[in-house]
Amino acid sequence: MPSKPRGPRLADIAKLANVSESTVSKVLNGRTGVSAGTRARVEAYLQDTPHQPRATKRPTAPLLDVLCYEIDSPFGSEVVAHIEQAARQDGLGMVLTGSNADNLPHPGWVGDVLSRQPVGVVLIACRLLEADRKMLRSRNIQIVVIDPAGTPAPDIPSIGSADWNGGYLATRHLIDLGHRRIGIITGPPDMMASTARFSGFRAALDRAGIAIEPELVRPGQFHHADGLAEGLALLSRPDRPTAIFASSDLYALGVYEAARTLGIGIPDELSVVGYDDLRIAQWAGPPLTTVHVPLAGMAQHAVHLIRRLGGEPELAFTRIDIDTSLVVRSSTTVPTKVSN
Amino acid sequence: MPSKPRGPRLADIAKLANVSESTVSKVLNGRTGVSAGTRARVEAYLQDTPHQPRATKRPTAPLLDVLCYEIDSPFGSEVVAHIEQAARQDGLGMVLTGSNADNLPHPGWVGDVLSRQPVGVVLIACRLLEADRKMLRSRNIQIVVIDPAGTPAPDIPSIGSADWNGGYLATRHLIDLGHRRIGIITGPPDMMASTARFSGFRAALDRAGIAIEPELVRPGQFHHADGLAEGLALLSRPDRPTAIFASSDLYALGVYEAARTLGIGIPDELSVVGYDDLRIAQWAGPPLTTVHVPLAGMAQHAVHLIRRLGGEPELAFTRIDIDTSLVVRSSTTVPTKVSN
DNA sequence: CTGAAAGCGCTTACAG
DNA sequence: CTGAAAGCGCTTACAG
Numbered sequence: 001m002p003s004k005p006r007g008p009r010l011a012d013i014a015k016l017a018n019v020s021e022s023t024v025s026k027v028l029n030g031r032t033g034v035s036a037g038t039r040a041r042v043e044a045y046l047q048d049t050p051h052q053p054r055a056t057k058r059p060t061a062p063l064l065d066v067l068c069y070e071i072d073s074p075f076g077s078e079v080v081a082h083i084e085q086a087a088r089q090d091g092l093g094m095v096l097t098g099s100n101a102d103n104l105p106h107p108g109w110v111g112d113v114l115s116r117q118p119v120g121v122v123l124i125a126c127r128l129l130e131a132d133r134k135m136l137r138s139r140n141i142q143i144v145v146i147d148p149a150g151t152p153a154p155d156i157p158s159i160g161s162a163d164w165n166g167g168y169l170a171t172r173h174l175i176d177l178g179h180r181r182i183g184i185i186t187g188p189p190d191m192m193a194s195t196a197r198f199s200g201f202r203a204a205l206d207r208a209g210i211a212i213e214p215e216l217v218r219p220g221q222f223h224h225a226d227g228l229a230e231g232l233a234l235l236s237r238p239d240r241p242t243a244i245f246a247s248s249d250l251y252a253l254g255v256y257e258a259a260r261t262l263g264i265g266i267p268d269e270l271s272v273v274g275y276d277d278l279r280i281a282q283w284a285g286p287p288l289t290t291v292h293v294p295l296a297g298m299a300q301h302a303v304h305l306i307r308r309l310g311g312e313p314e315l316a317f318t319r320i321d322i323d324t325s326l327v328v329r330s331s332t333t334v335p336t337k338v339s340n
Numbered sequence: 341m342p343s344k345p346r347g348p349r350l351a352d353i354a355k356l357a358n359v360s361e362s363t364v365s366k367v368l369n370g371r372t373g374v375s376a377g378t379r380a381r382v383e384a385y386l387q388d389t390p391h392q393p394r395a396t397k398r399p400t401a402p403l404l405d406v407l408c409y410e411i412d413s414p415f416g417s418e419v420v421a422h423i424e425q426a427a428r429q430d431g432l433g434m435v436l437t438g439s440n441a442d443n444l445p446h447p448g449w450v451g452d453v454l455s456r457q458p459v460g461v462v463l464i465a466c467r468l469l470e471a472d473r474k475m476l477r478s479r480n481i482q483i484v485v486i487d488p489a490g491t492p493a494p495d496i497p498s499i500g501s502a503d504w505n506g507g508y509l510a511t512r513h514l515i516d517l518g519h520r521r522i523g524i525i526t527g528p529p530d531m532m533a534s535t536a537r538f539s540g541f542r543a544a545l546d547r548a549g550i551a552i553e554p555e556l557v558r559p560g561q562f563h564h565a566d567g568l569a570e571g572l573a574l575l576s577r578p579d580r581p582t583a584i585f586a587s588s589d590l591y592a593l594g595v596y597e598a599a600r601t602l603g604i605g606i607p608d609e610l611s612v613v614g615y616d617d618l619r620i621a622q623w624a625g626p627p628l629t630t631v632h633v634p635l636a637g638m639a640q641h642a643v644h645l646i647r648r649l650g651g652e653p654e655l656a657f658t659r660i661d662i663d664t665s666l667v668v669r670s671s672t673t674v675p676t677k678v679s680n
Numbered sequence: 681c682t683g684a685a686a687g688c689g690c691t692t693a694c695a696g
Numbered sequence: 697c698t699g700a701a702a703g704c705g706c707t708t709a710c711a712g
Contacts, residue, residue, distance in 0.1 A: 009704085009706090010706065019683085020682070020684080021705090021706075021707090022682075022683055022706095023681090025706065025707060033682085034682085060455045060456055061451075061455045063435070071417070071420065072422075076417075077411065077412050077414075077420075078412050080411070080412075080417075080436075081412030081438065082412075084411060084436060084437065088438075093435050093452055093456065094436055094437070095403070095433050095434065095435050096434055097424065097428065098421065098424055112433055115400045116433065257623070260625050280620060282564075283590075283593045283594075283620070285600050285624075350689065351690095359699085360698070361689085362690095362700085363697090363699075365690065365691060368690095369691085371691095375697055378697080378698085
C-alpha cells in the first residue's frame with residue numbers, strides 16, 4: 001500500500017522504467033542529456049501512470065473554468081453571475097474567459113486550462129474544436145455546455161431551456177390579444193435556441209390558422225443593433241405588423257428605439273414580446289413582456305453536472321431542458337387598427 | 341549573494357525572526373502549536389519579506405483574482421469584461437468572485453486566494469479587512485482597488501476617474517441649458533466616487549450662483565429602484581425640478597420610469613443626466629445624456645499596476661484618476677416652464 | 681549518456 | 697510551545 005495516495009513519485013516511475021530518478025527528472029523537465037531511446041521508454045511509462053507533481057502543501061482551491069460568449073452583454077453577465085454563485089456554494093472558484101467572435105476560445109486557452117487543472121469547463125453559447133475536447137477529456141476535465149452554438153458535439157452534456165415552448169407561449173399571447181400580423185426577429189440559425197424559438201412561433205401561428213409571411217421574418221445575431229435595424233425595416237412597411245416577437249430582450253430594446261424613432265407608441269400602436277427576461281426587461285419603458293429563461297437553474301444544473309460527471313466519467317449523453325414561462329408586463333395589448 | 345533569485349526561503353525568515361524553520365513552516369501553513377506572540381513576530385517578518393513557495397516544475401498559468409461588487413449589474417459586468425480582456429492580453433487568467441452586500445469578500449475567499457497564489461487581486465468597489473490585506477501582502481500578492489468603497493486603505497493603490505469633474509460637467513450642462521431647479525440622486529456616502537460627484541454638482545451650482553436646495557438632494561445605493569423611488573419623490577413635488585442629475589445610469593433608468601408613470605415627458609418636461617455611460621445608456625428611450633467613465637482604461641491600468649507592483653514591492657502610494665467627459669444624447673434640452 | 685551522491689526546501693514526528 | 701533531527705521529493709553537479 002502506498003504511503004501517500006497522491007499518485008506515482010519519481011522513484012516509482014524510475015523503478016518501472018528501470019532508470020534512475022535523475023533520468024526521470026530530466027525527461028519530465030525536458031532537459032538534455034538523455035538518449036532518445038531512454039527518453040521514449042520513460043515517456044511511455046509516464047503515459048500509463050501520469051505523474052502529478054508533489055502535492056503542494058496547501059492544496060489549491062478547486063477551480064471551474066467558464067468560457068462565455070460576450071461576457072459584458074446582459075445575457076452573458078447574468079448567466080456568469082449565476083454560475084459564480086453556484087460554483088462558490090460548491091466550493092469552486094470560477095475562472096472566466098471571453099470567447100472570440102466565432103464562439104471559440106482564443107488560442108492558448110486550452111493550454112491554460114490544462115495547466116490550471118479545473119474540475120470542469122462550462123461553455124456558454126460556445127463551442128470547442130474536437131482536438132481540444134479530447135485534450136480536456138484525457139486529463140479528466142469535464143465539459144458541460146449551456147445553450148450550445150454550432151453543431152452540437154454528441155458526447156457533451158448540454159443544458160438549455162424549453163425554447164420551442166417559449167416561442168409558442170410568446171406568439172400565442174399575441175394571437176390571444178387579437179394580433180394577426182406578427183413580425184419576428186430570429187437569432188443565429190446555428191443555435192438550437194434560435195431555431196426552436198422560431199419553430200414555436202411558427203407552430204402557434206399554424207395552430208391559429210395564420211399563414212406565416214416570409215417578409216415579416218427577419219434574422220439577427222441577438223444584438224440591440226439588429227433589433228433596431230430590423231425593427232425599422234418591419235415598421236417602415238406600409239402593411240406593418242401590429243406586434244413583434246423579438247426573440248431576445250436586446251432585440252426588444254432595439255425595436256423600442258425603432259418605434260420611438262418612427263413615433264409609434266408601445267403598446268398602443270405596437271405590441272412587443274422579448275425573450276430571456278433579463279433585468280433590462282424590467283427597466284425598459286414600458287416594462288417588457290417577455291419569456292422567462294431560468295438562468296439560475298441552468299447555472300446550478302451546469303455546476304452539479306460537472307460534479308457528477310467527475311464521479312462517474314462514463315455518464316450517458318445528457319440533455320437537460322428547463323421550463324420557460326411568459327411574464328406579461330406592459331409592452332403588449334390588444335391591437336388598435338385590426339380591432340378584435 | 342543568494343543562490344536563487346526566487347526570494348527568501350524558510351531558512352532566511354527563520355534567521356530573521358530568530359526561530360526555527362519548523363516554526364516558520366507552521367505559521368505559513370496555519371498550523372497549531374505556535375504561541376500567539378511568536379506567530380505575530382513571524383507574520384511581521386513575512387510582511388517585509390514575503391515568502392514565495394518553491395517553484396513547481398510544471399508552472400500553472402498565472403492568475404489574477406477579481407473581487408467585484410454586483411457582478412451581474414451593468415456596471416460590474418462591464419468593468420469585469422474590460423479586466424478580463426486586459427488580463428488575457430497580459431497572459432493572466434481571471435478568477436472572478438462576487439462580494440457580499442457589504443462589499444467585503446465572503447468568508448473563505450482570502451484563504452482560497454492564498455491557495456491560488458495569483459499575481460494580484462483587483463477589488464472593484466470592494467474593501468478588505470486589514471488582517472486580510474496583511475495576509476495577501478505577506479504572500480507577495482499585489483492589491484489594486486478600482487473605485488474604493490469604505491474608508492480607503494492608505495497603502496493600497498487605487499484607480500478611479502475624475503468624479504468631481506464629471507459631476508461638475510453634468511451639472512454645468514444642465515445649467516447651460518437654462519435649468520435652475522436641478523435635483524440630484526447621490527450614491528452611497530462611503531464611496532469616494534459618490535461624494536466627489538456630489539461635490540462637483542455643488543460646485544457647478546455655486547459658481548452659477550444657484551443655491552442648493554436640500555430637499556432636491558436624494559440619497560441612494562446606485563440602484564434602479566432608488567432612481568425610481570427618489571425620482572417619484574422628486575417629481576411628485578409641486579415645485580418639481582426641471583432636471584435631475586442621476587449620478588448613475590441605473591438611477592437614470594429609474595427616473596425614466598418615474599417620469600413615465602407620472603406622464604412626464606423626457607426631455608421636453610424633464611432633462612435627465614446619467615453617470616457611467618454604460619451600454620444601457622445608449623439603449624434607453626430616449627438615449628441618455630451621461631458622463632463617460634473610462635472603464636476600459638481603468639481596467640488596463642489596474643492590470644498593469646499589478647504587474648509593476650510585483651516587480652518593485654515598495655512602490656509609493658498611488659492614486660490614478662482617469663478623465664471623464666460628458667456625452668450629450670437625447671435626454672436633455674432647455675426647460676419648458678422656466679423658459680430662458 | 682547514466683546514475684550515485686550531495687543538496688535544496690520544506691514538512692513532520694517527537695523529545696524536551 | 698519549541699526546535700533538532702529525520703525524511704520526502706525532487707534537482708543538480710559530477711565522476712565514470
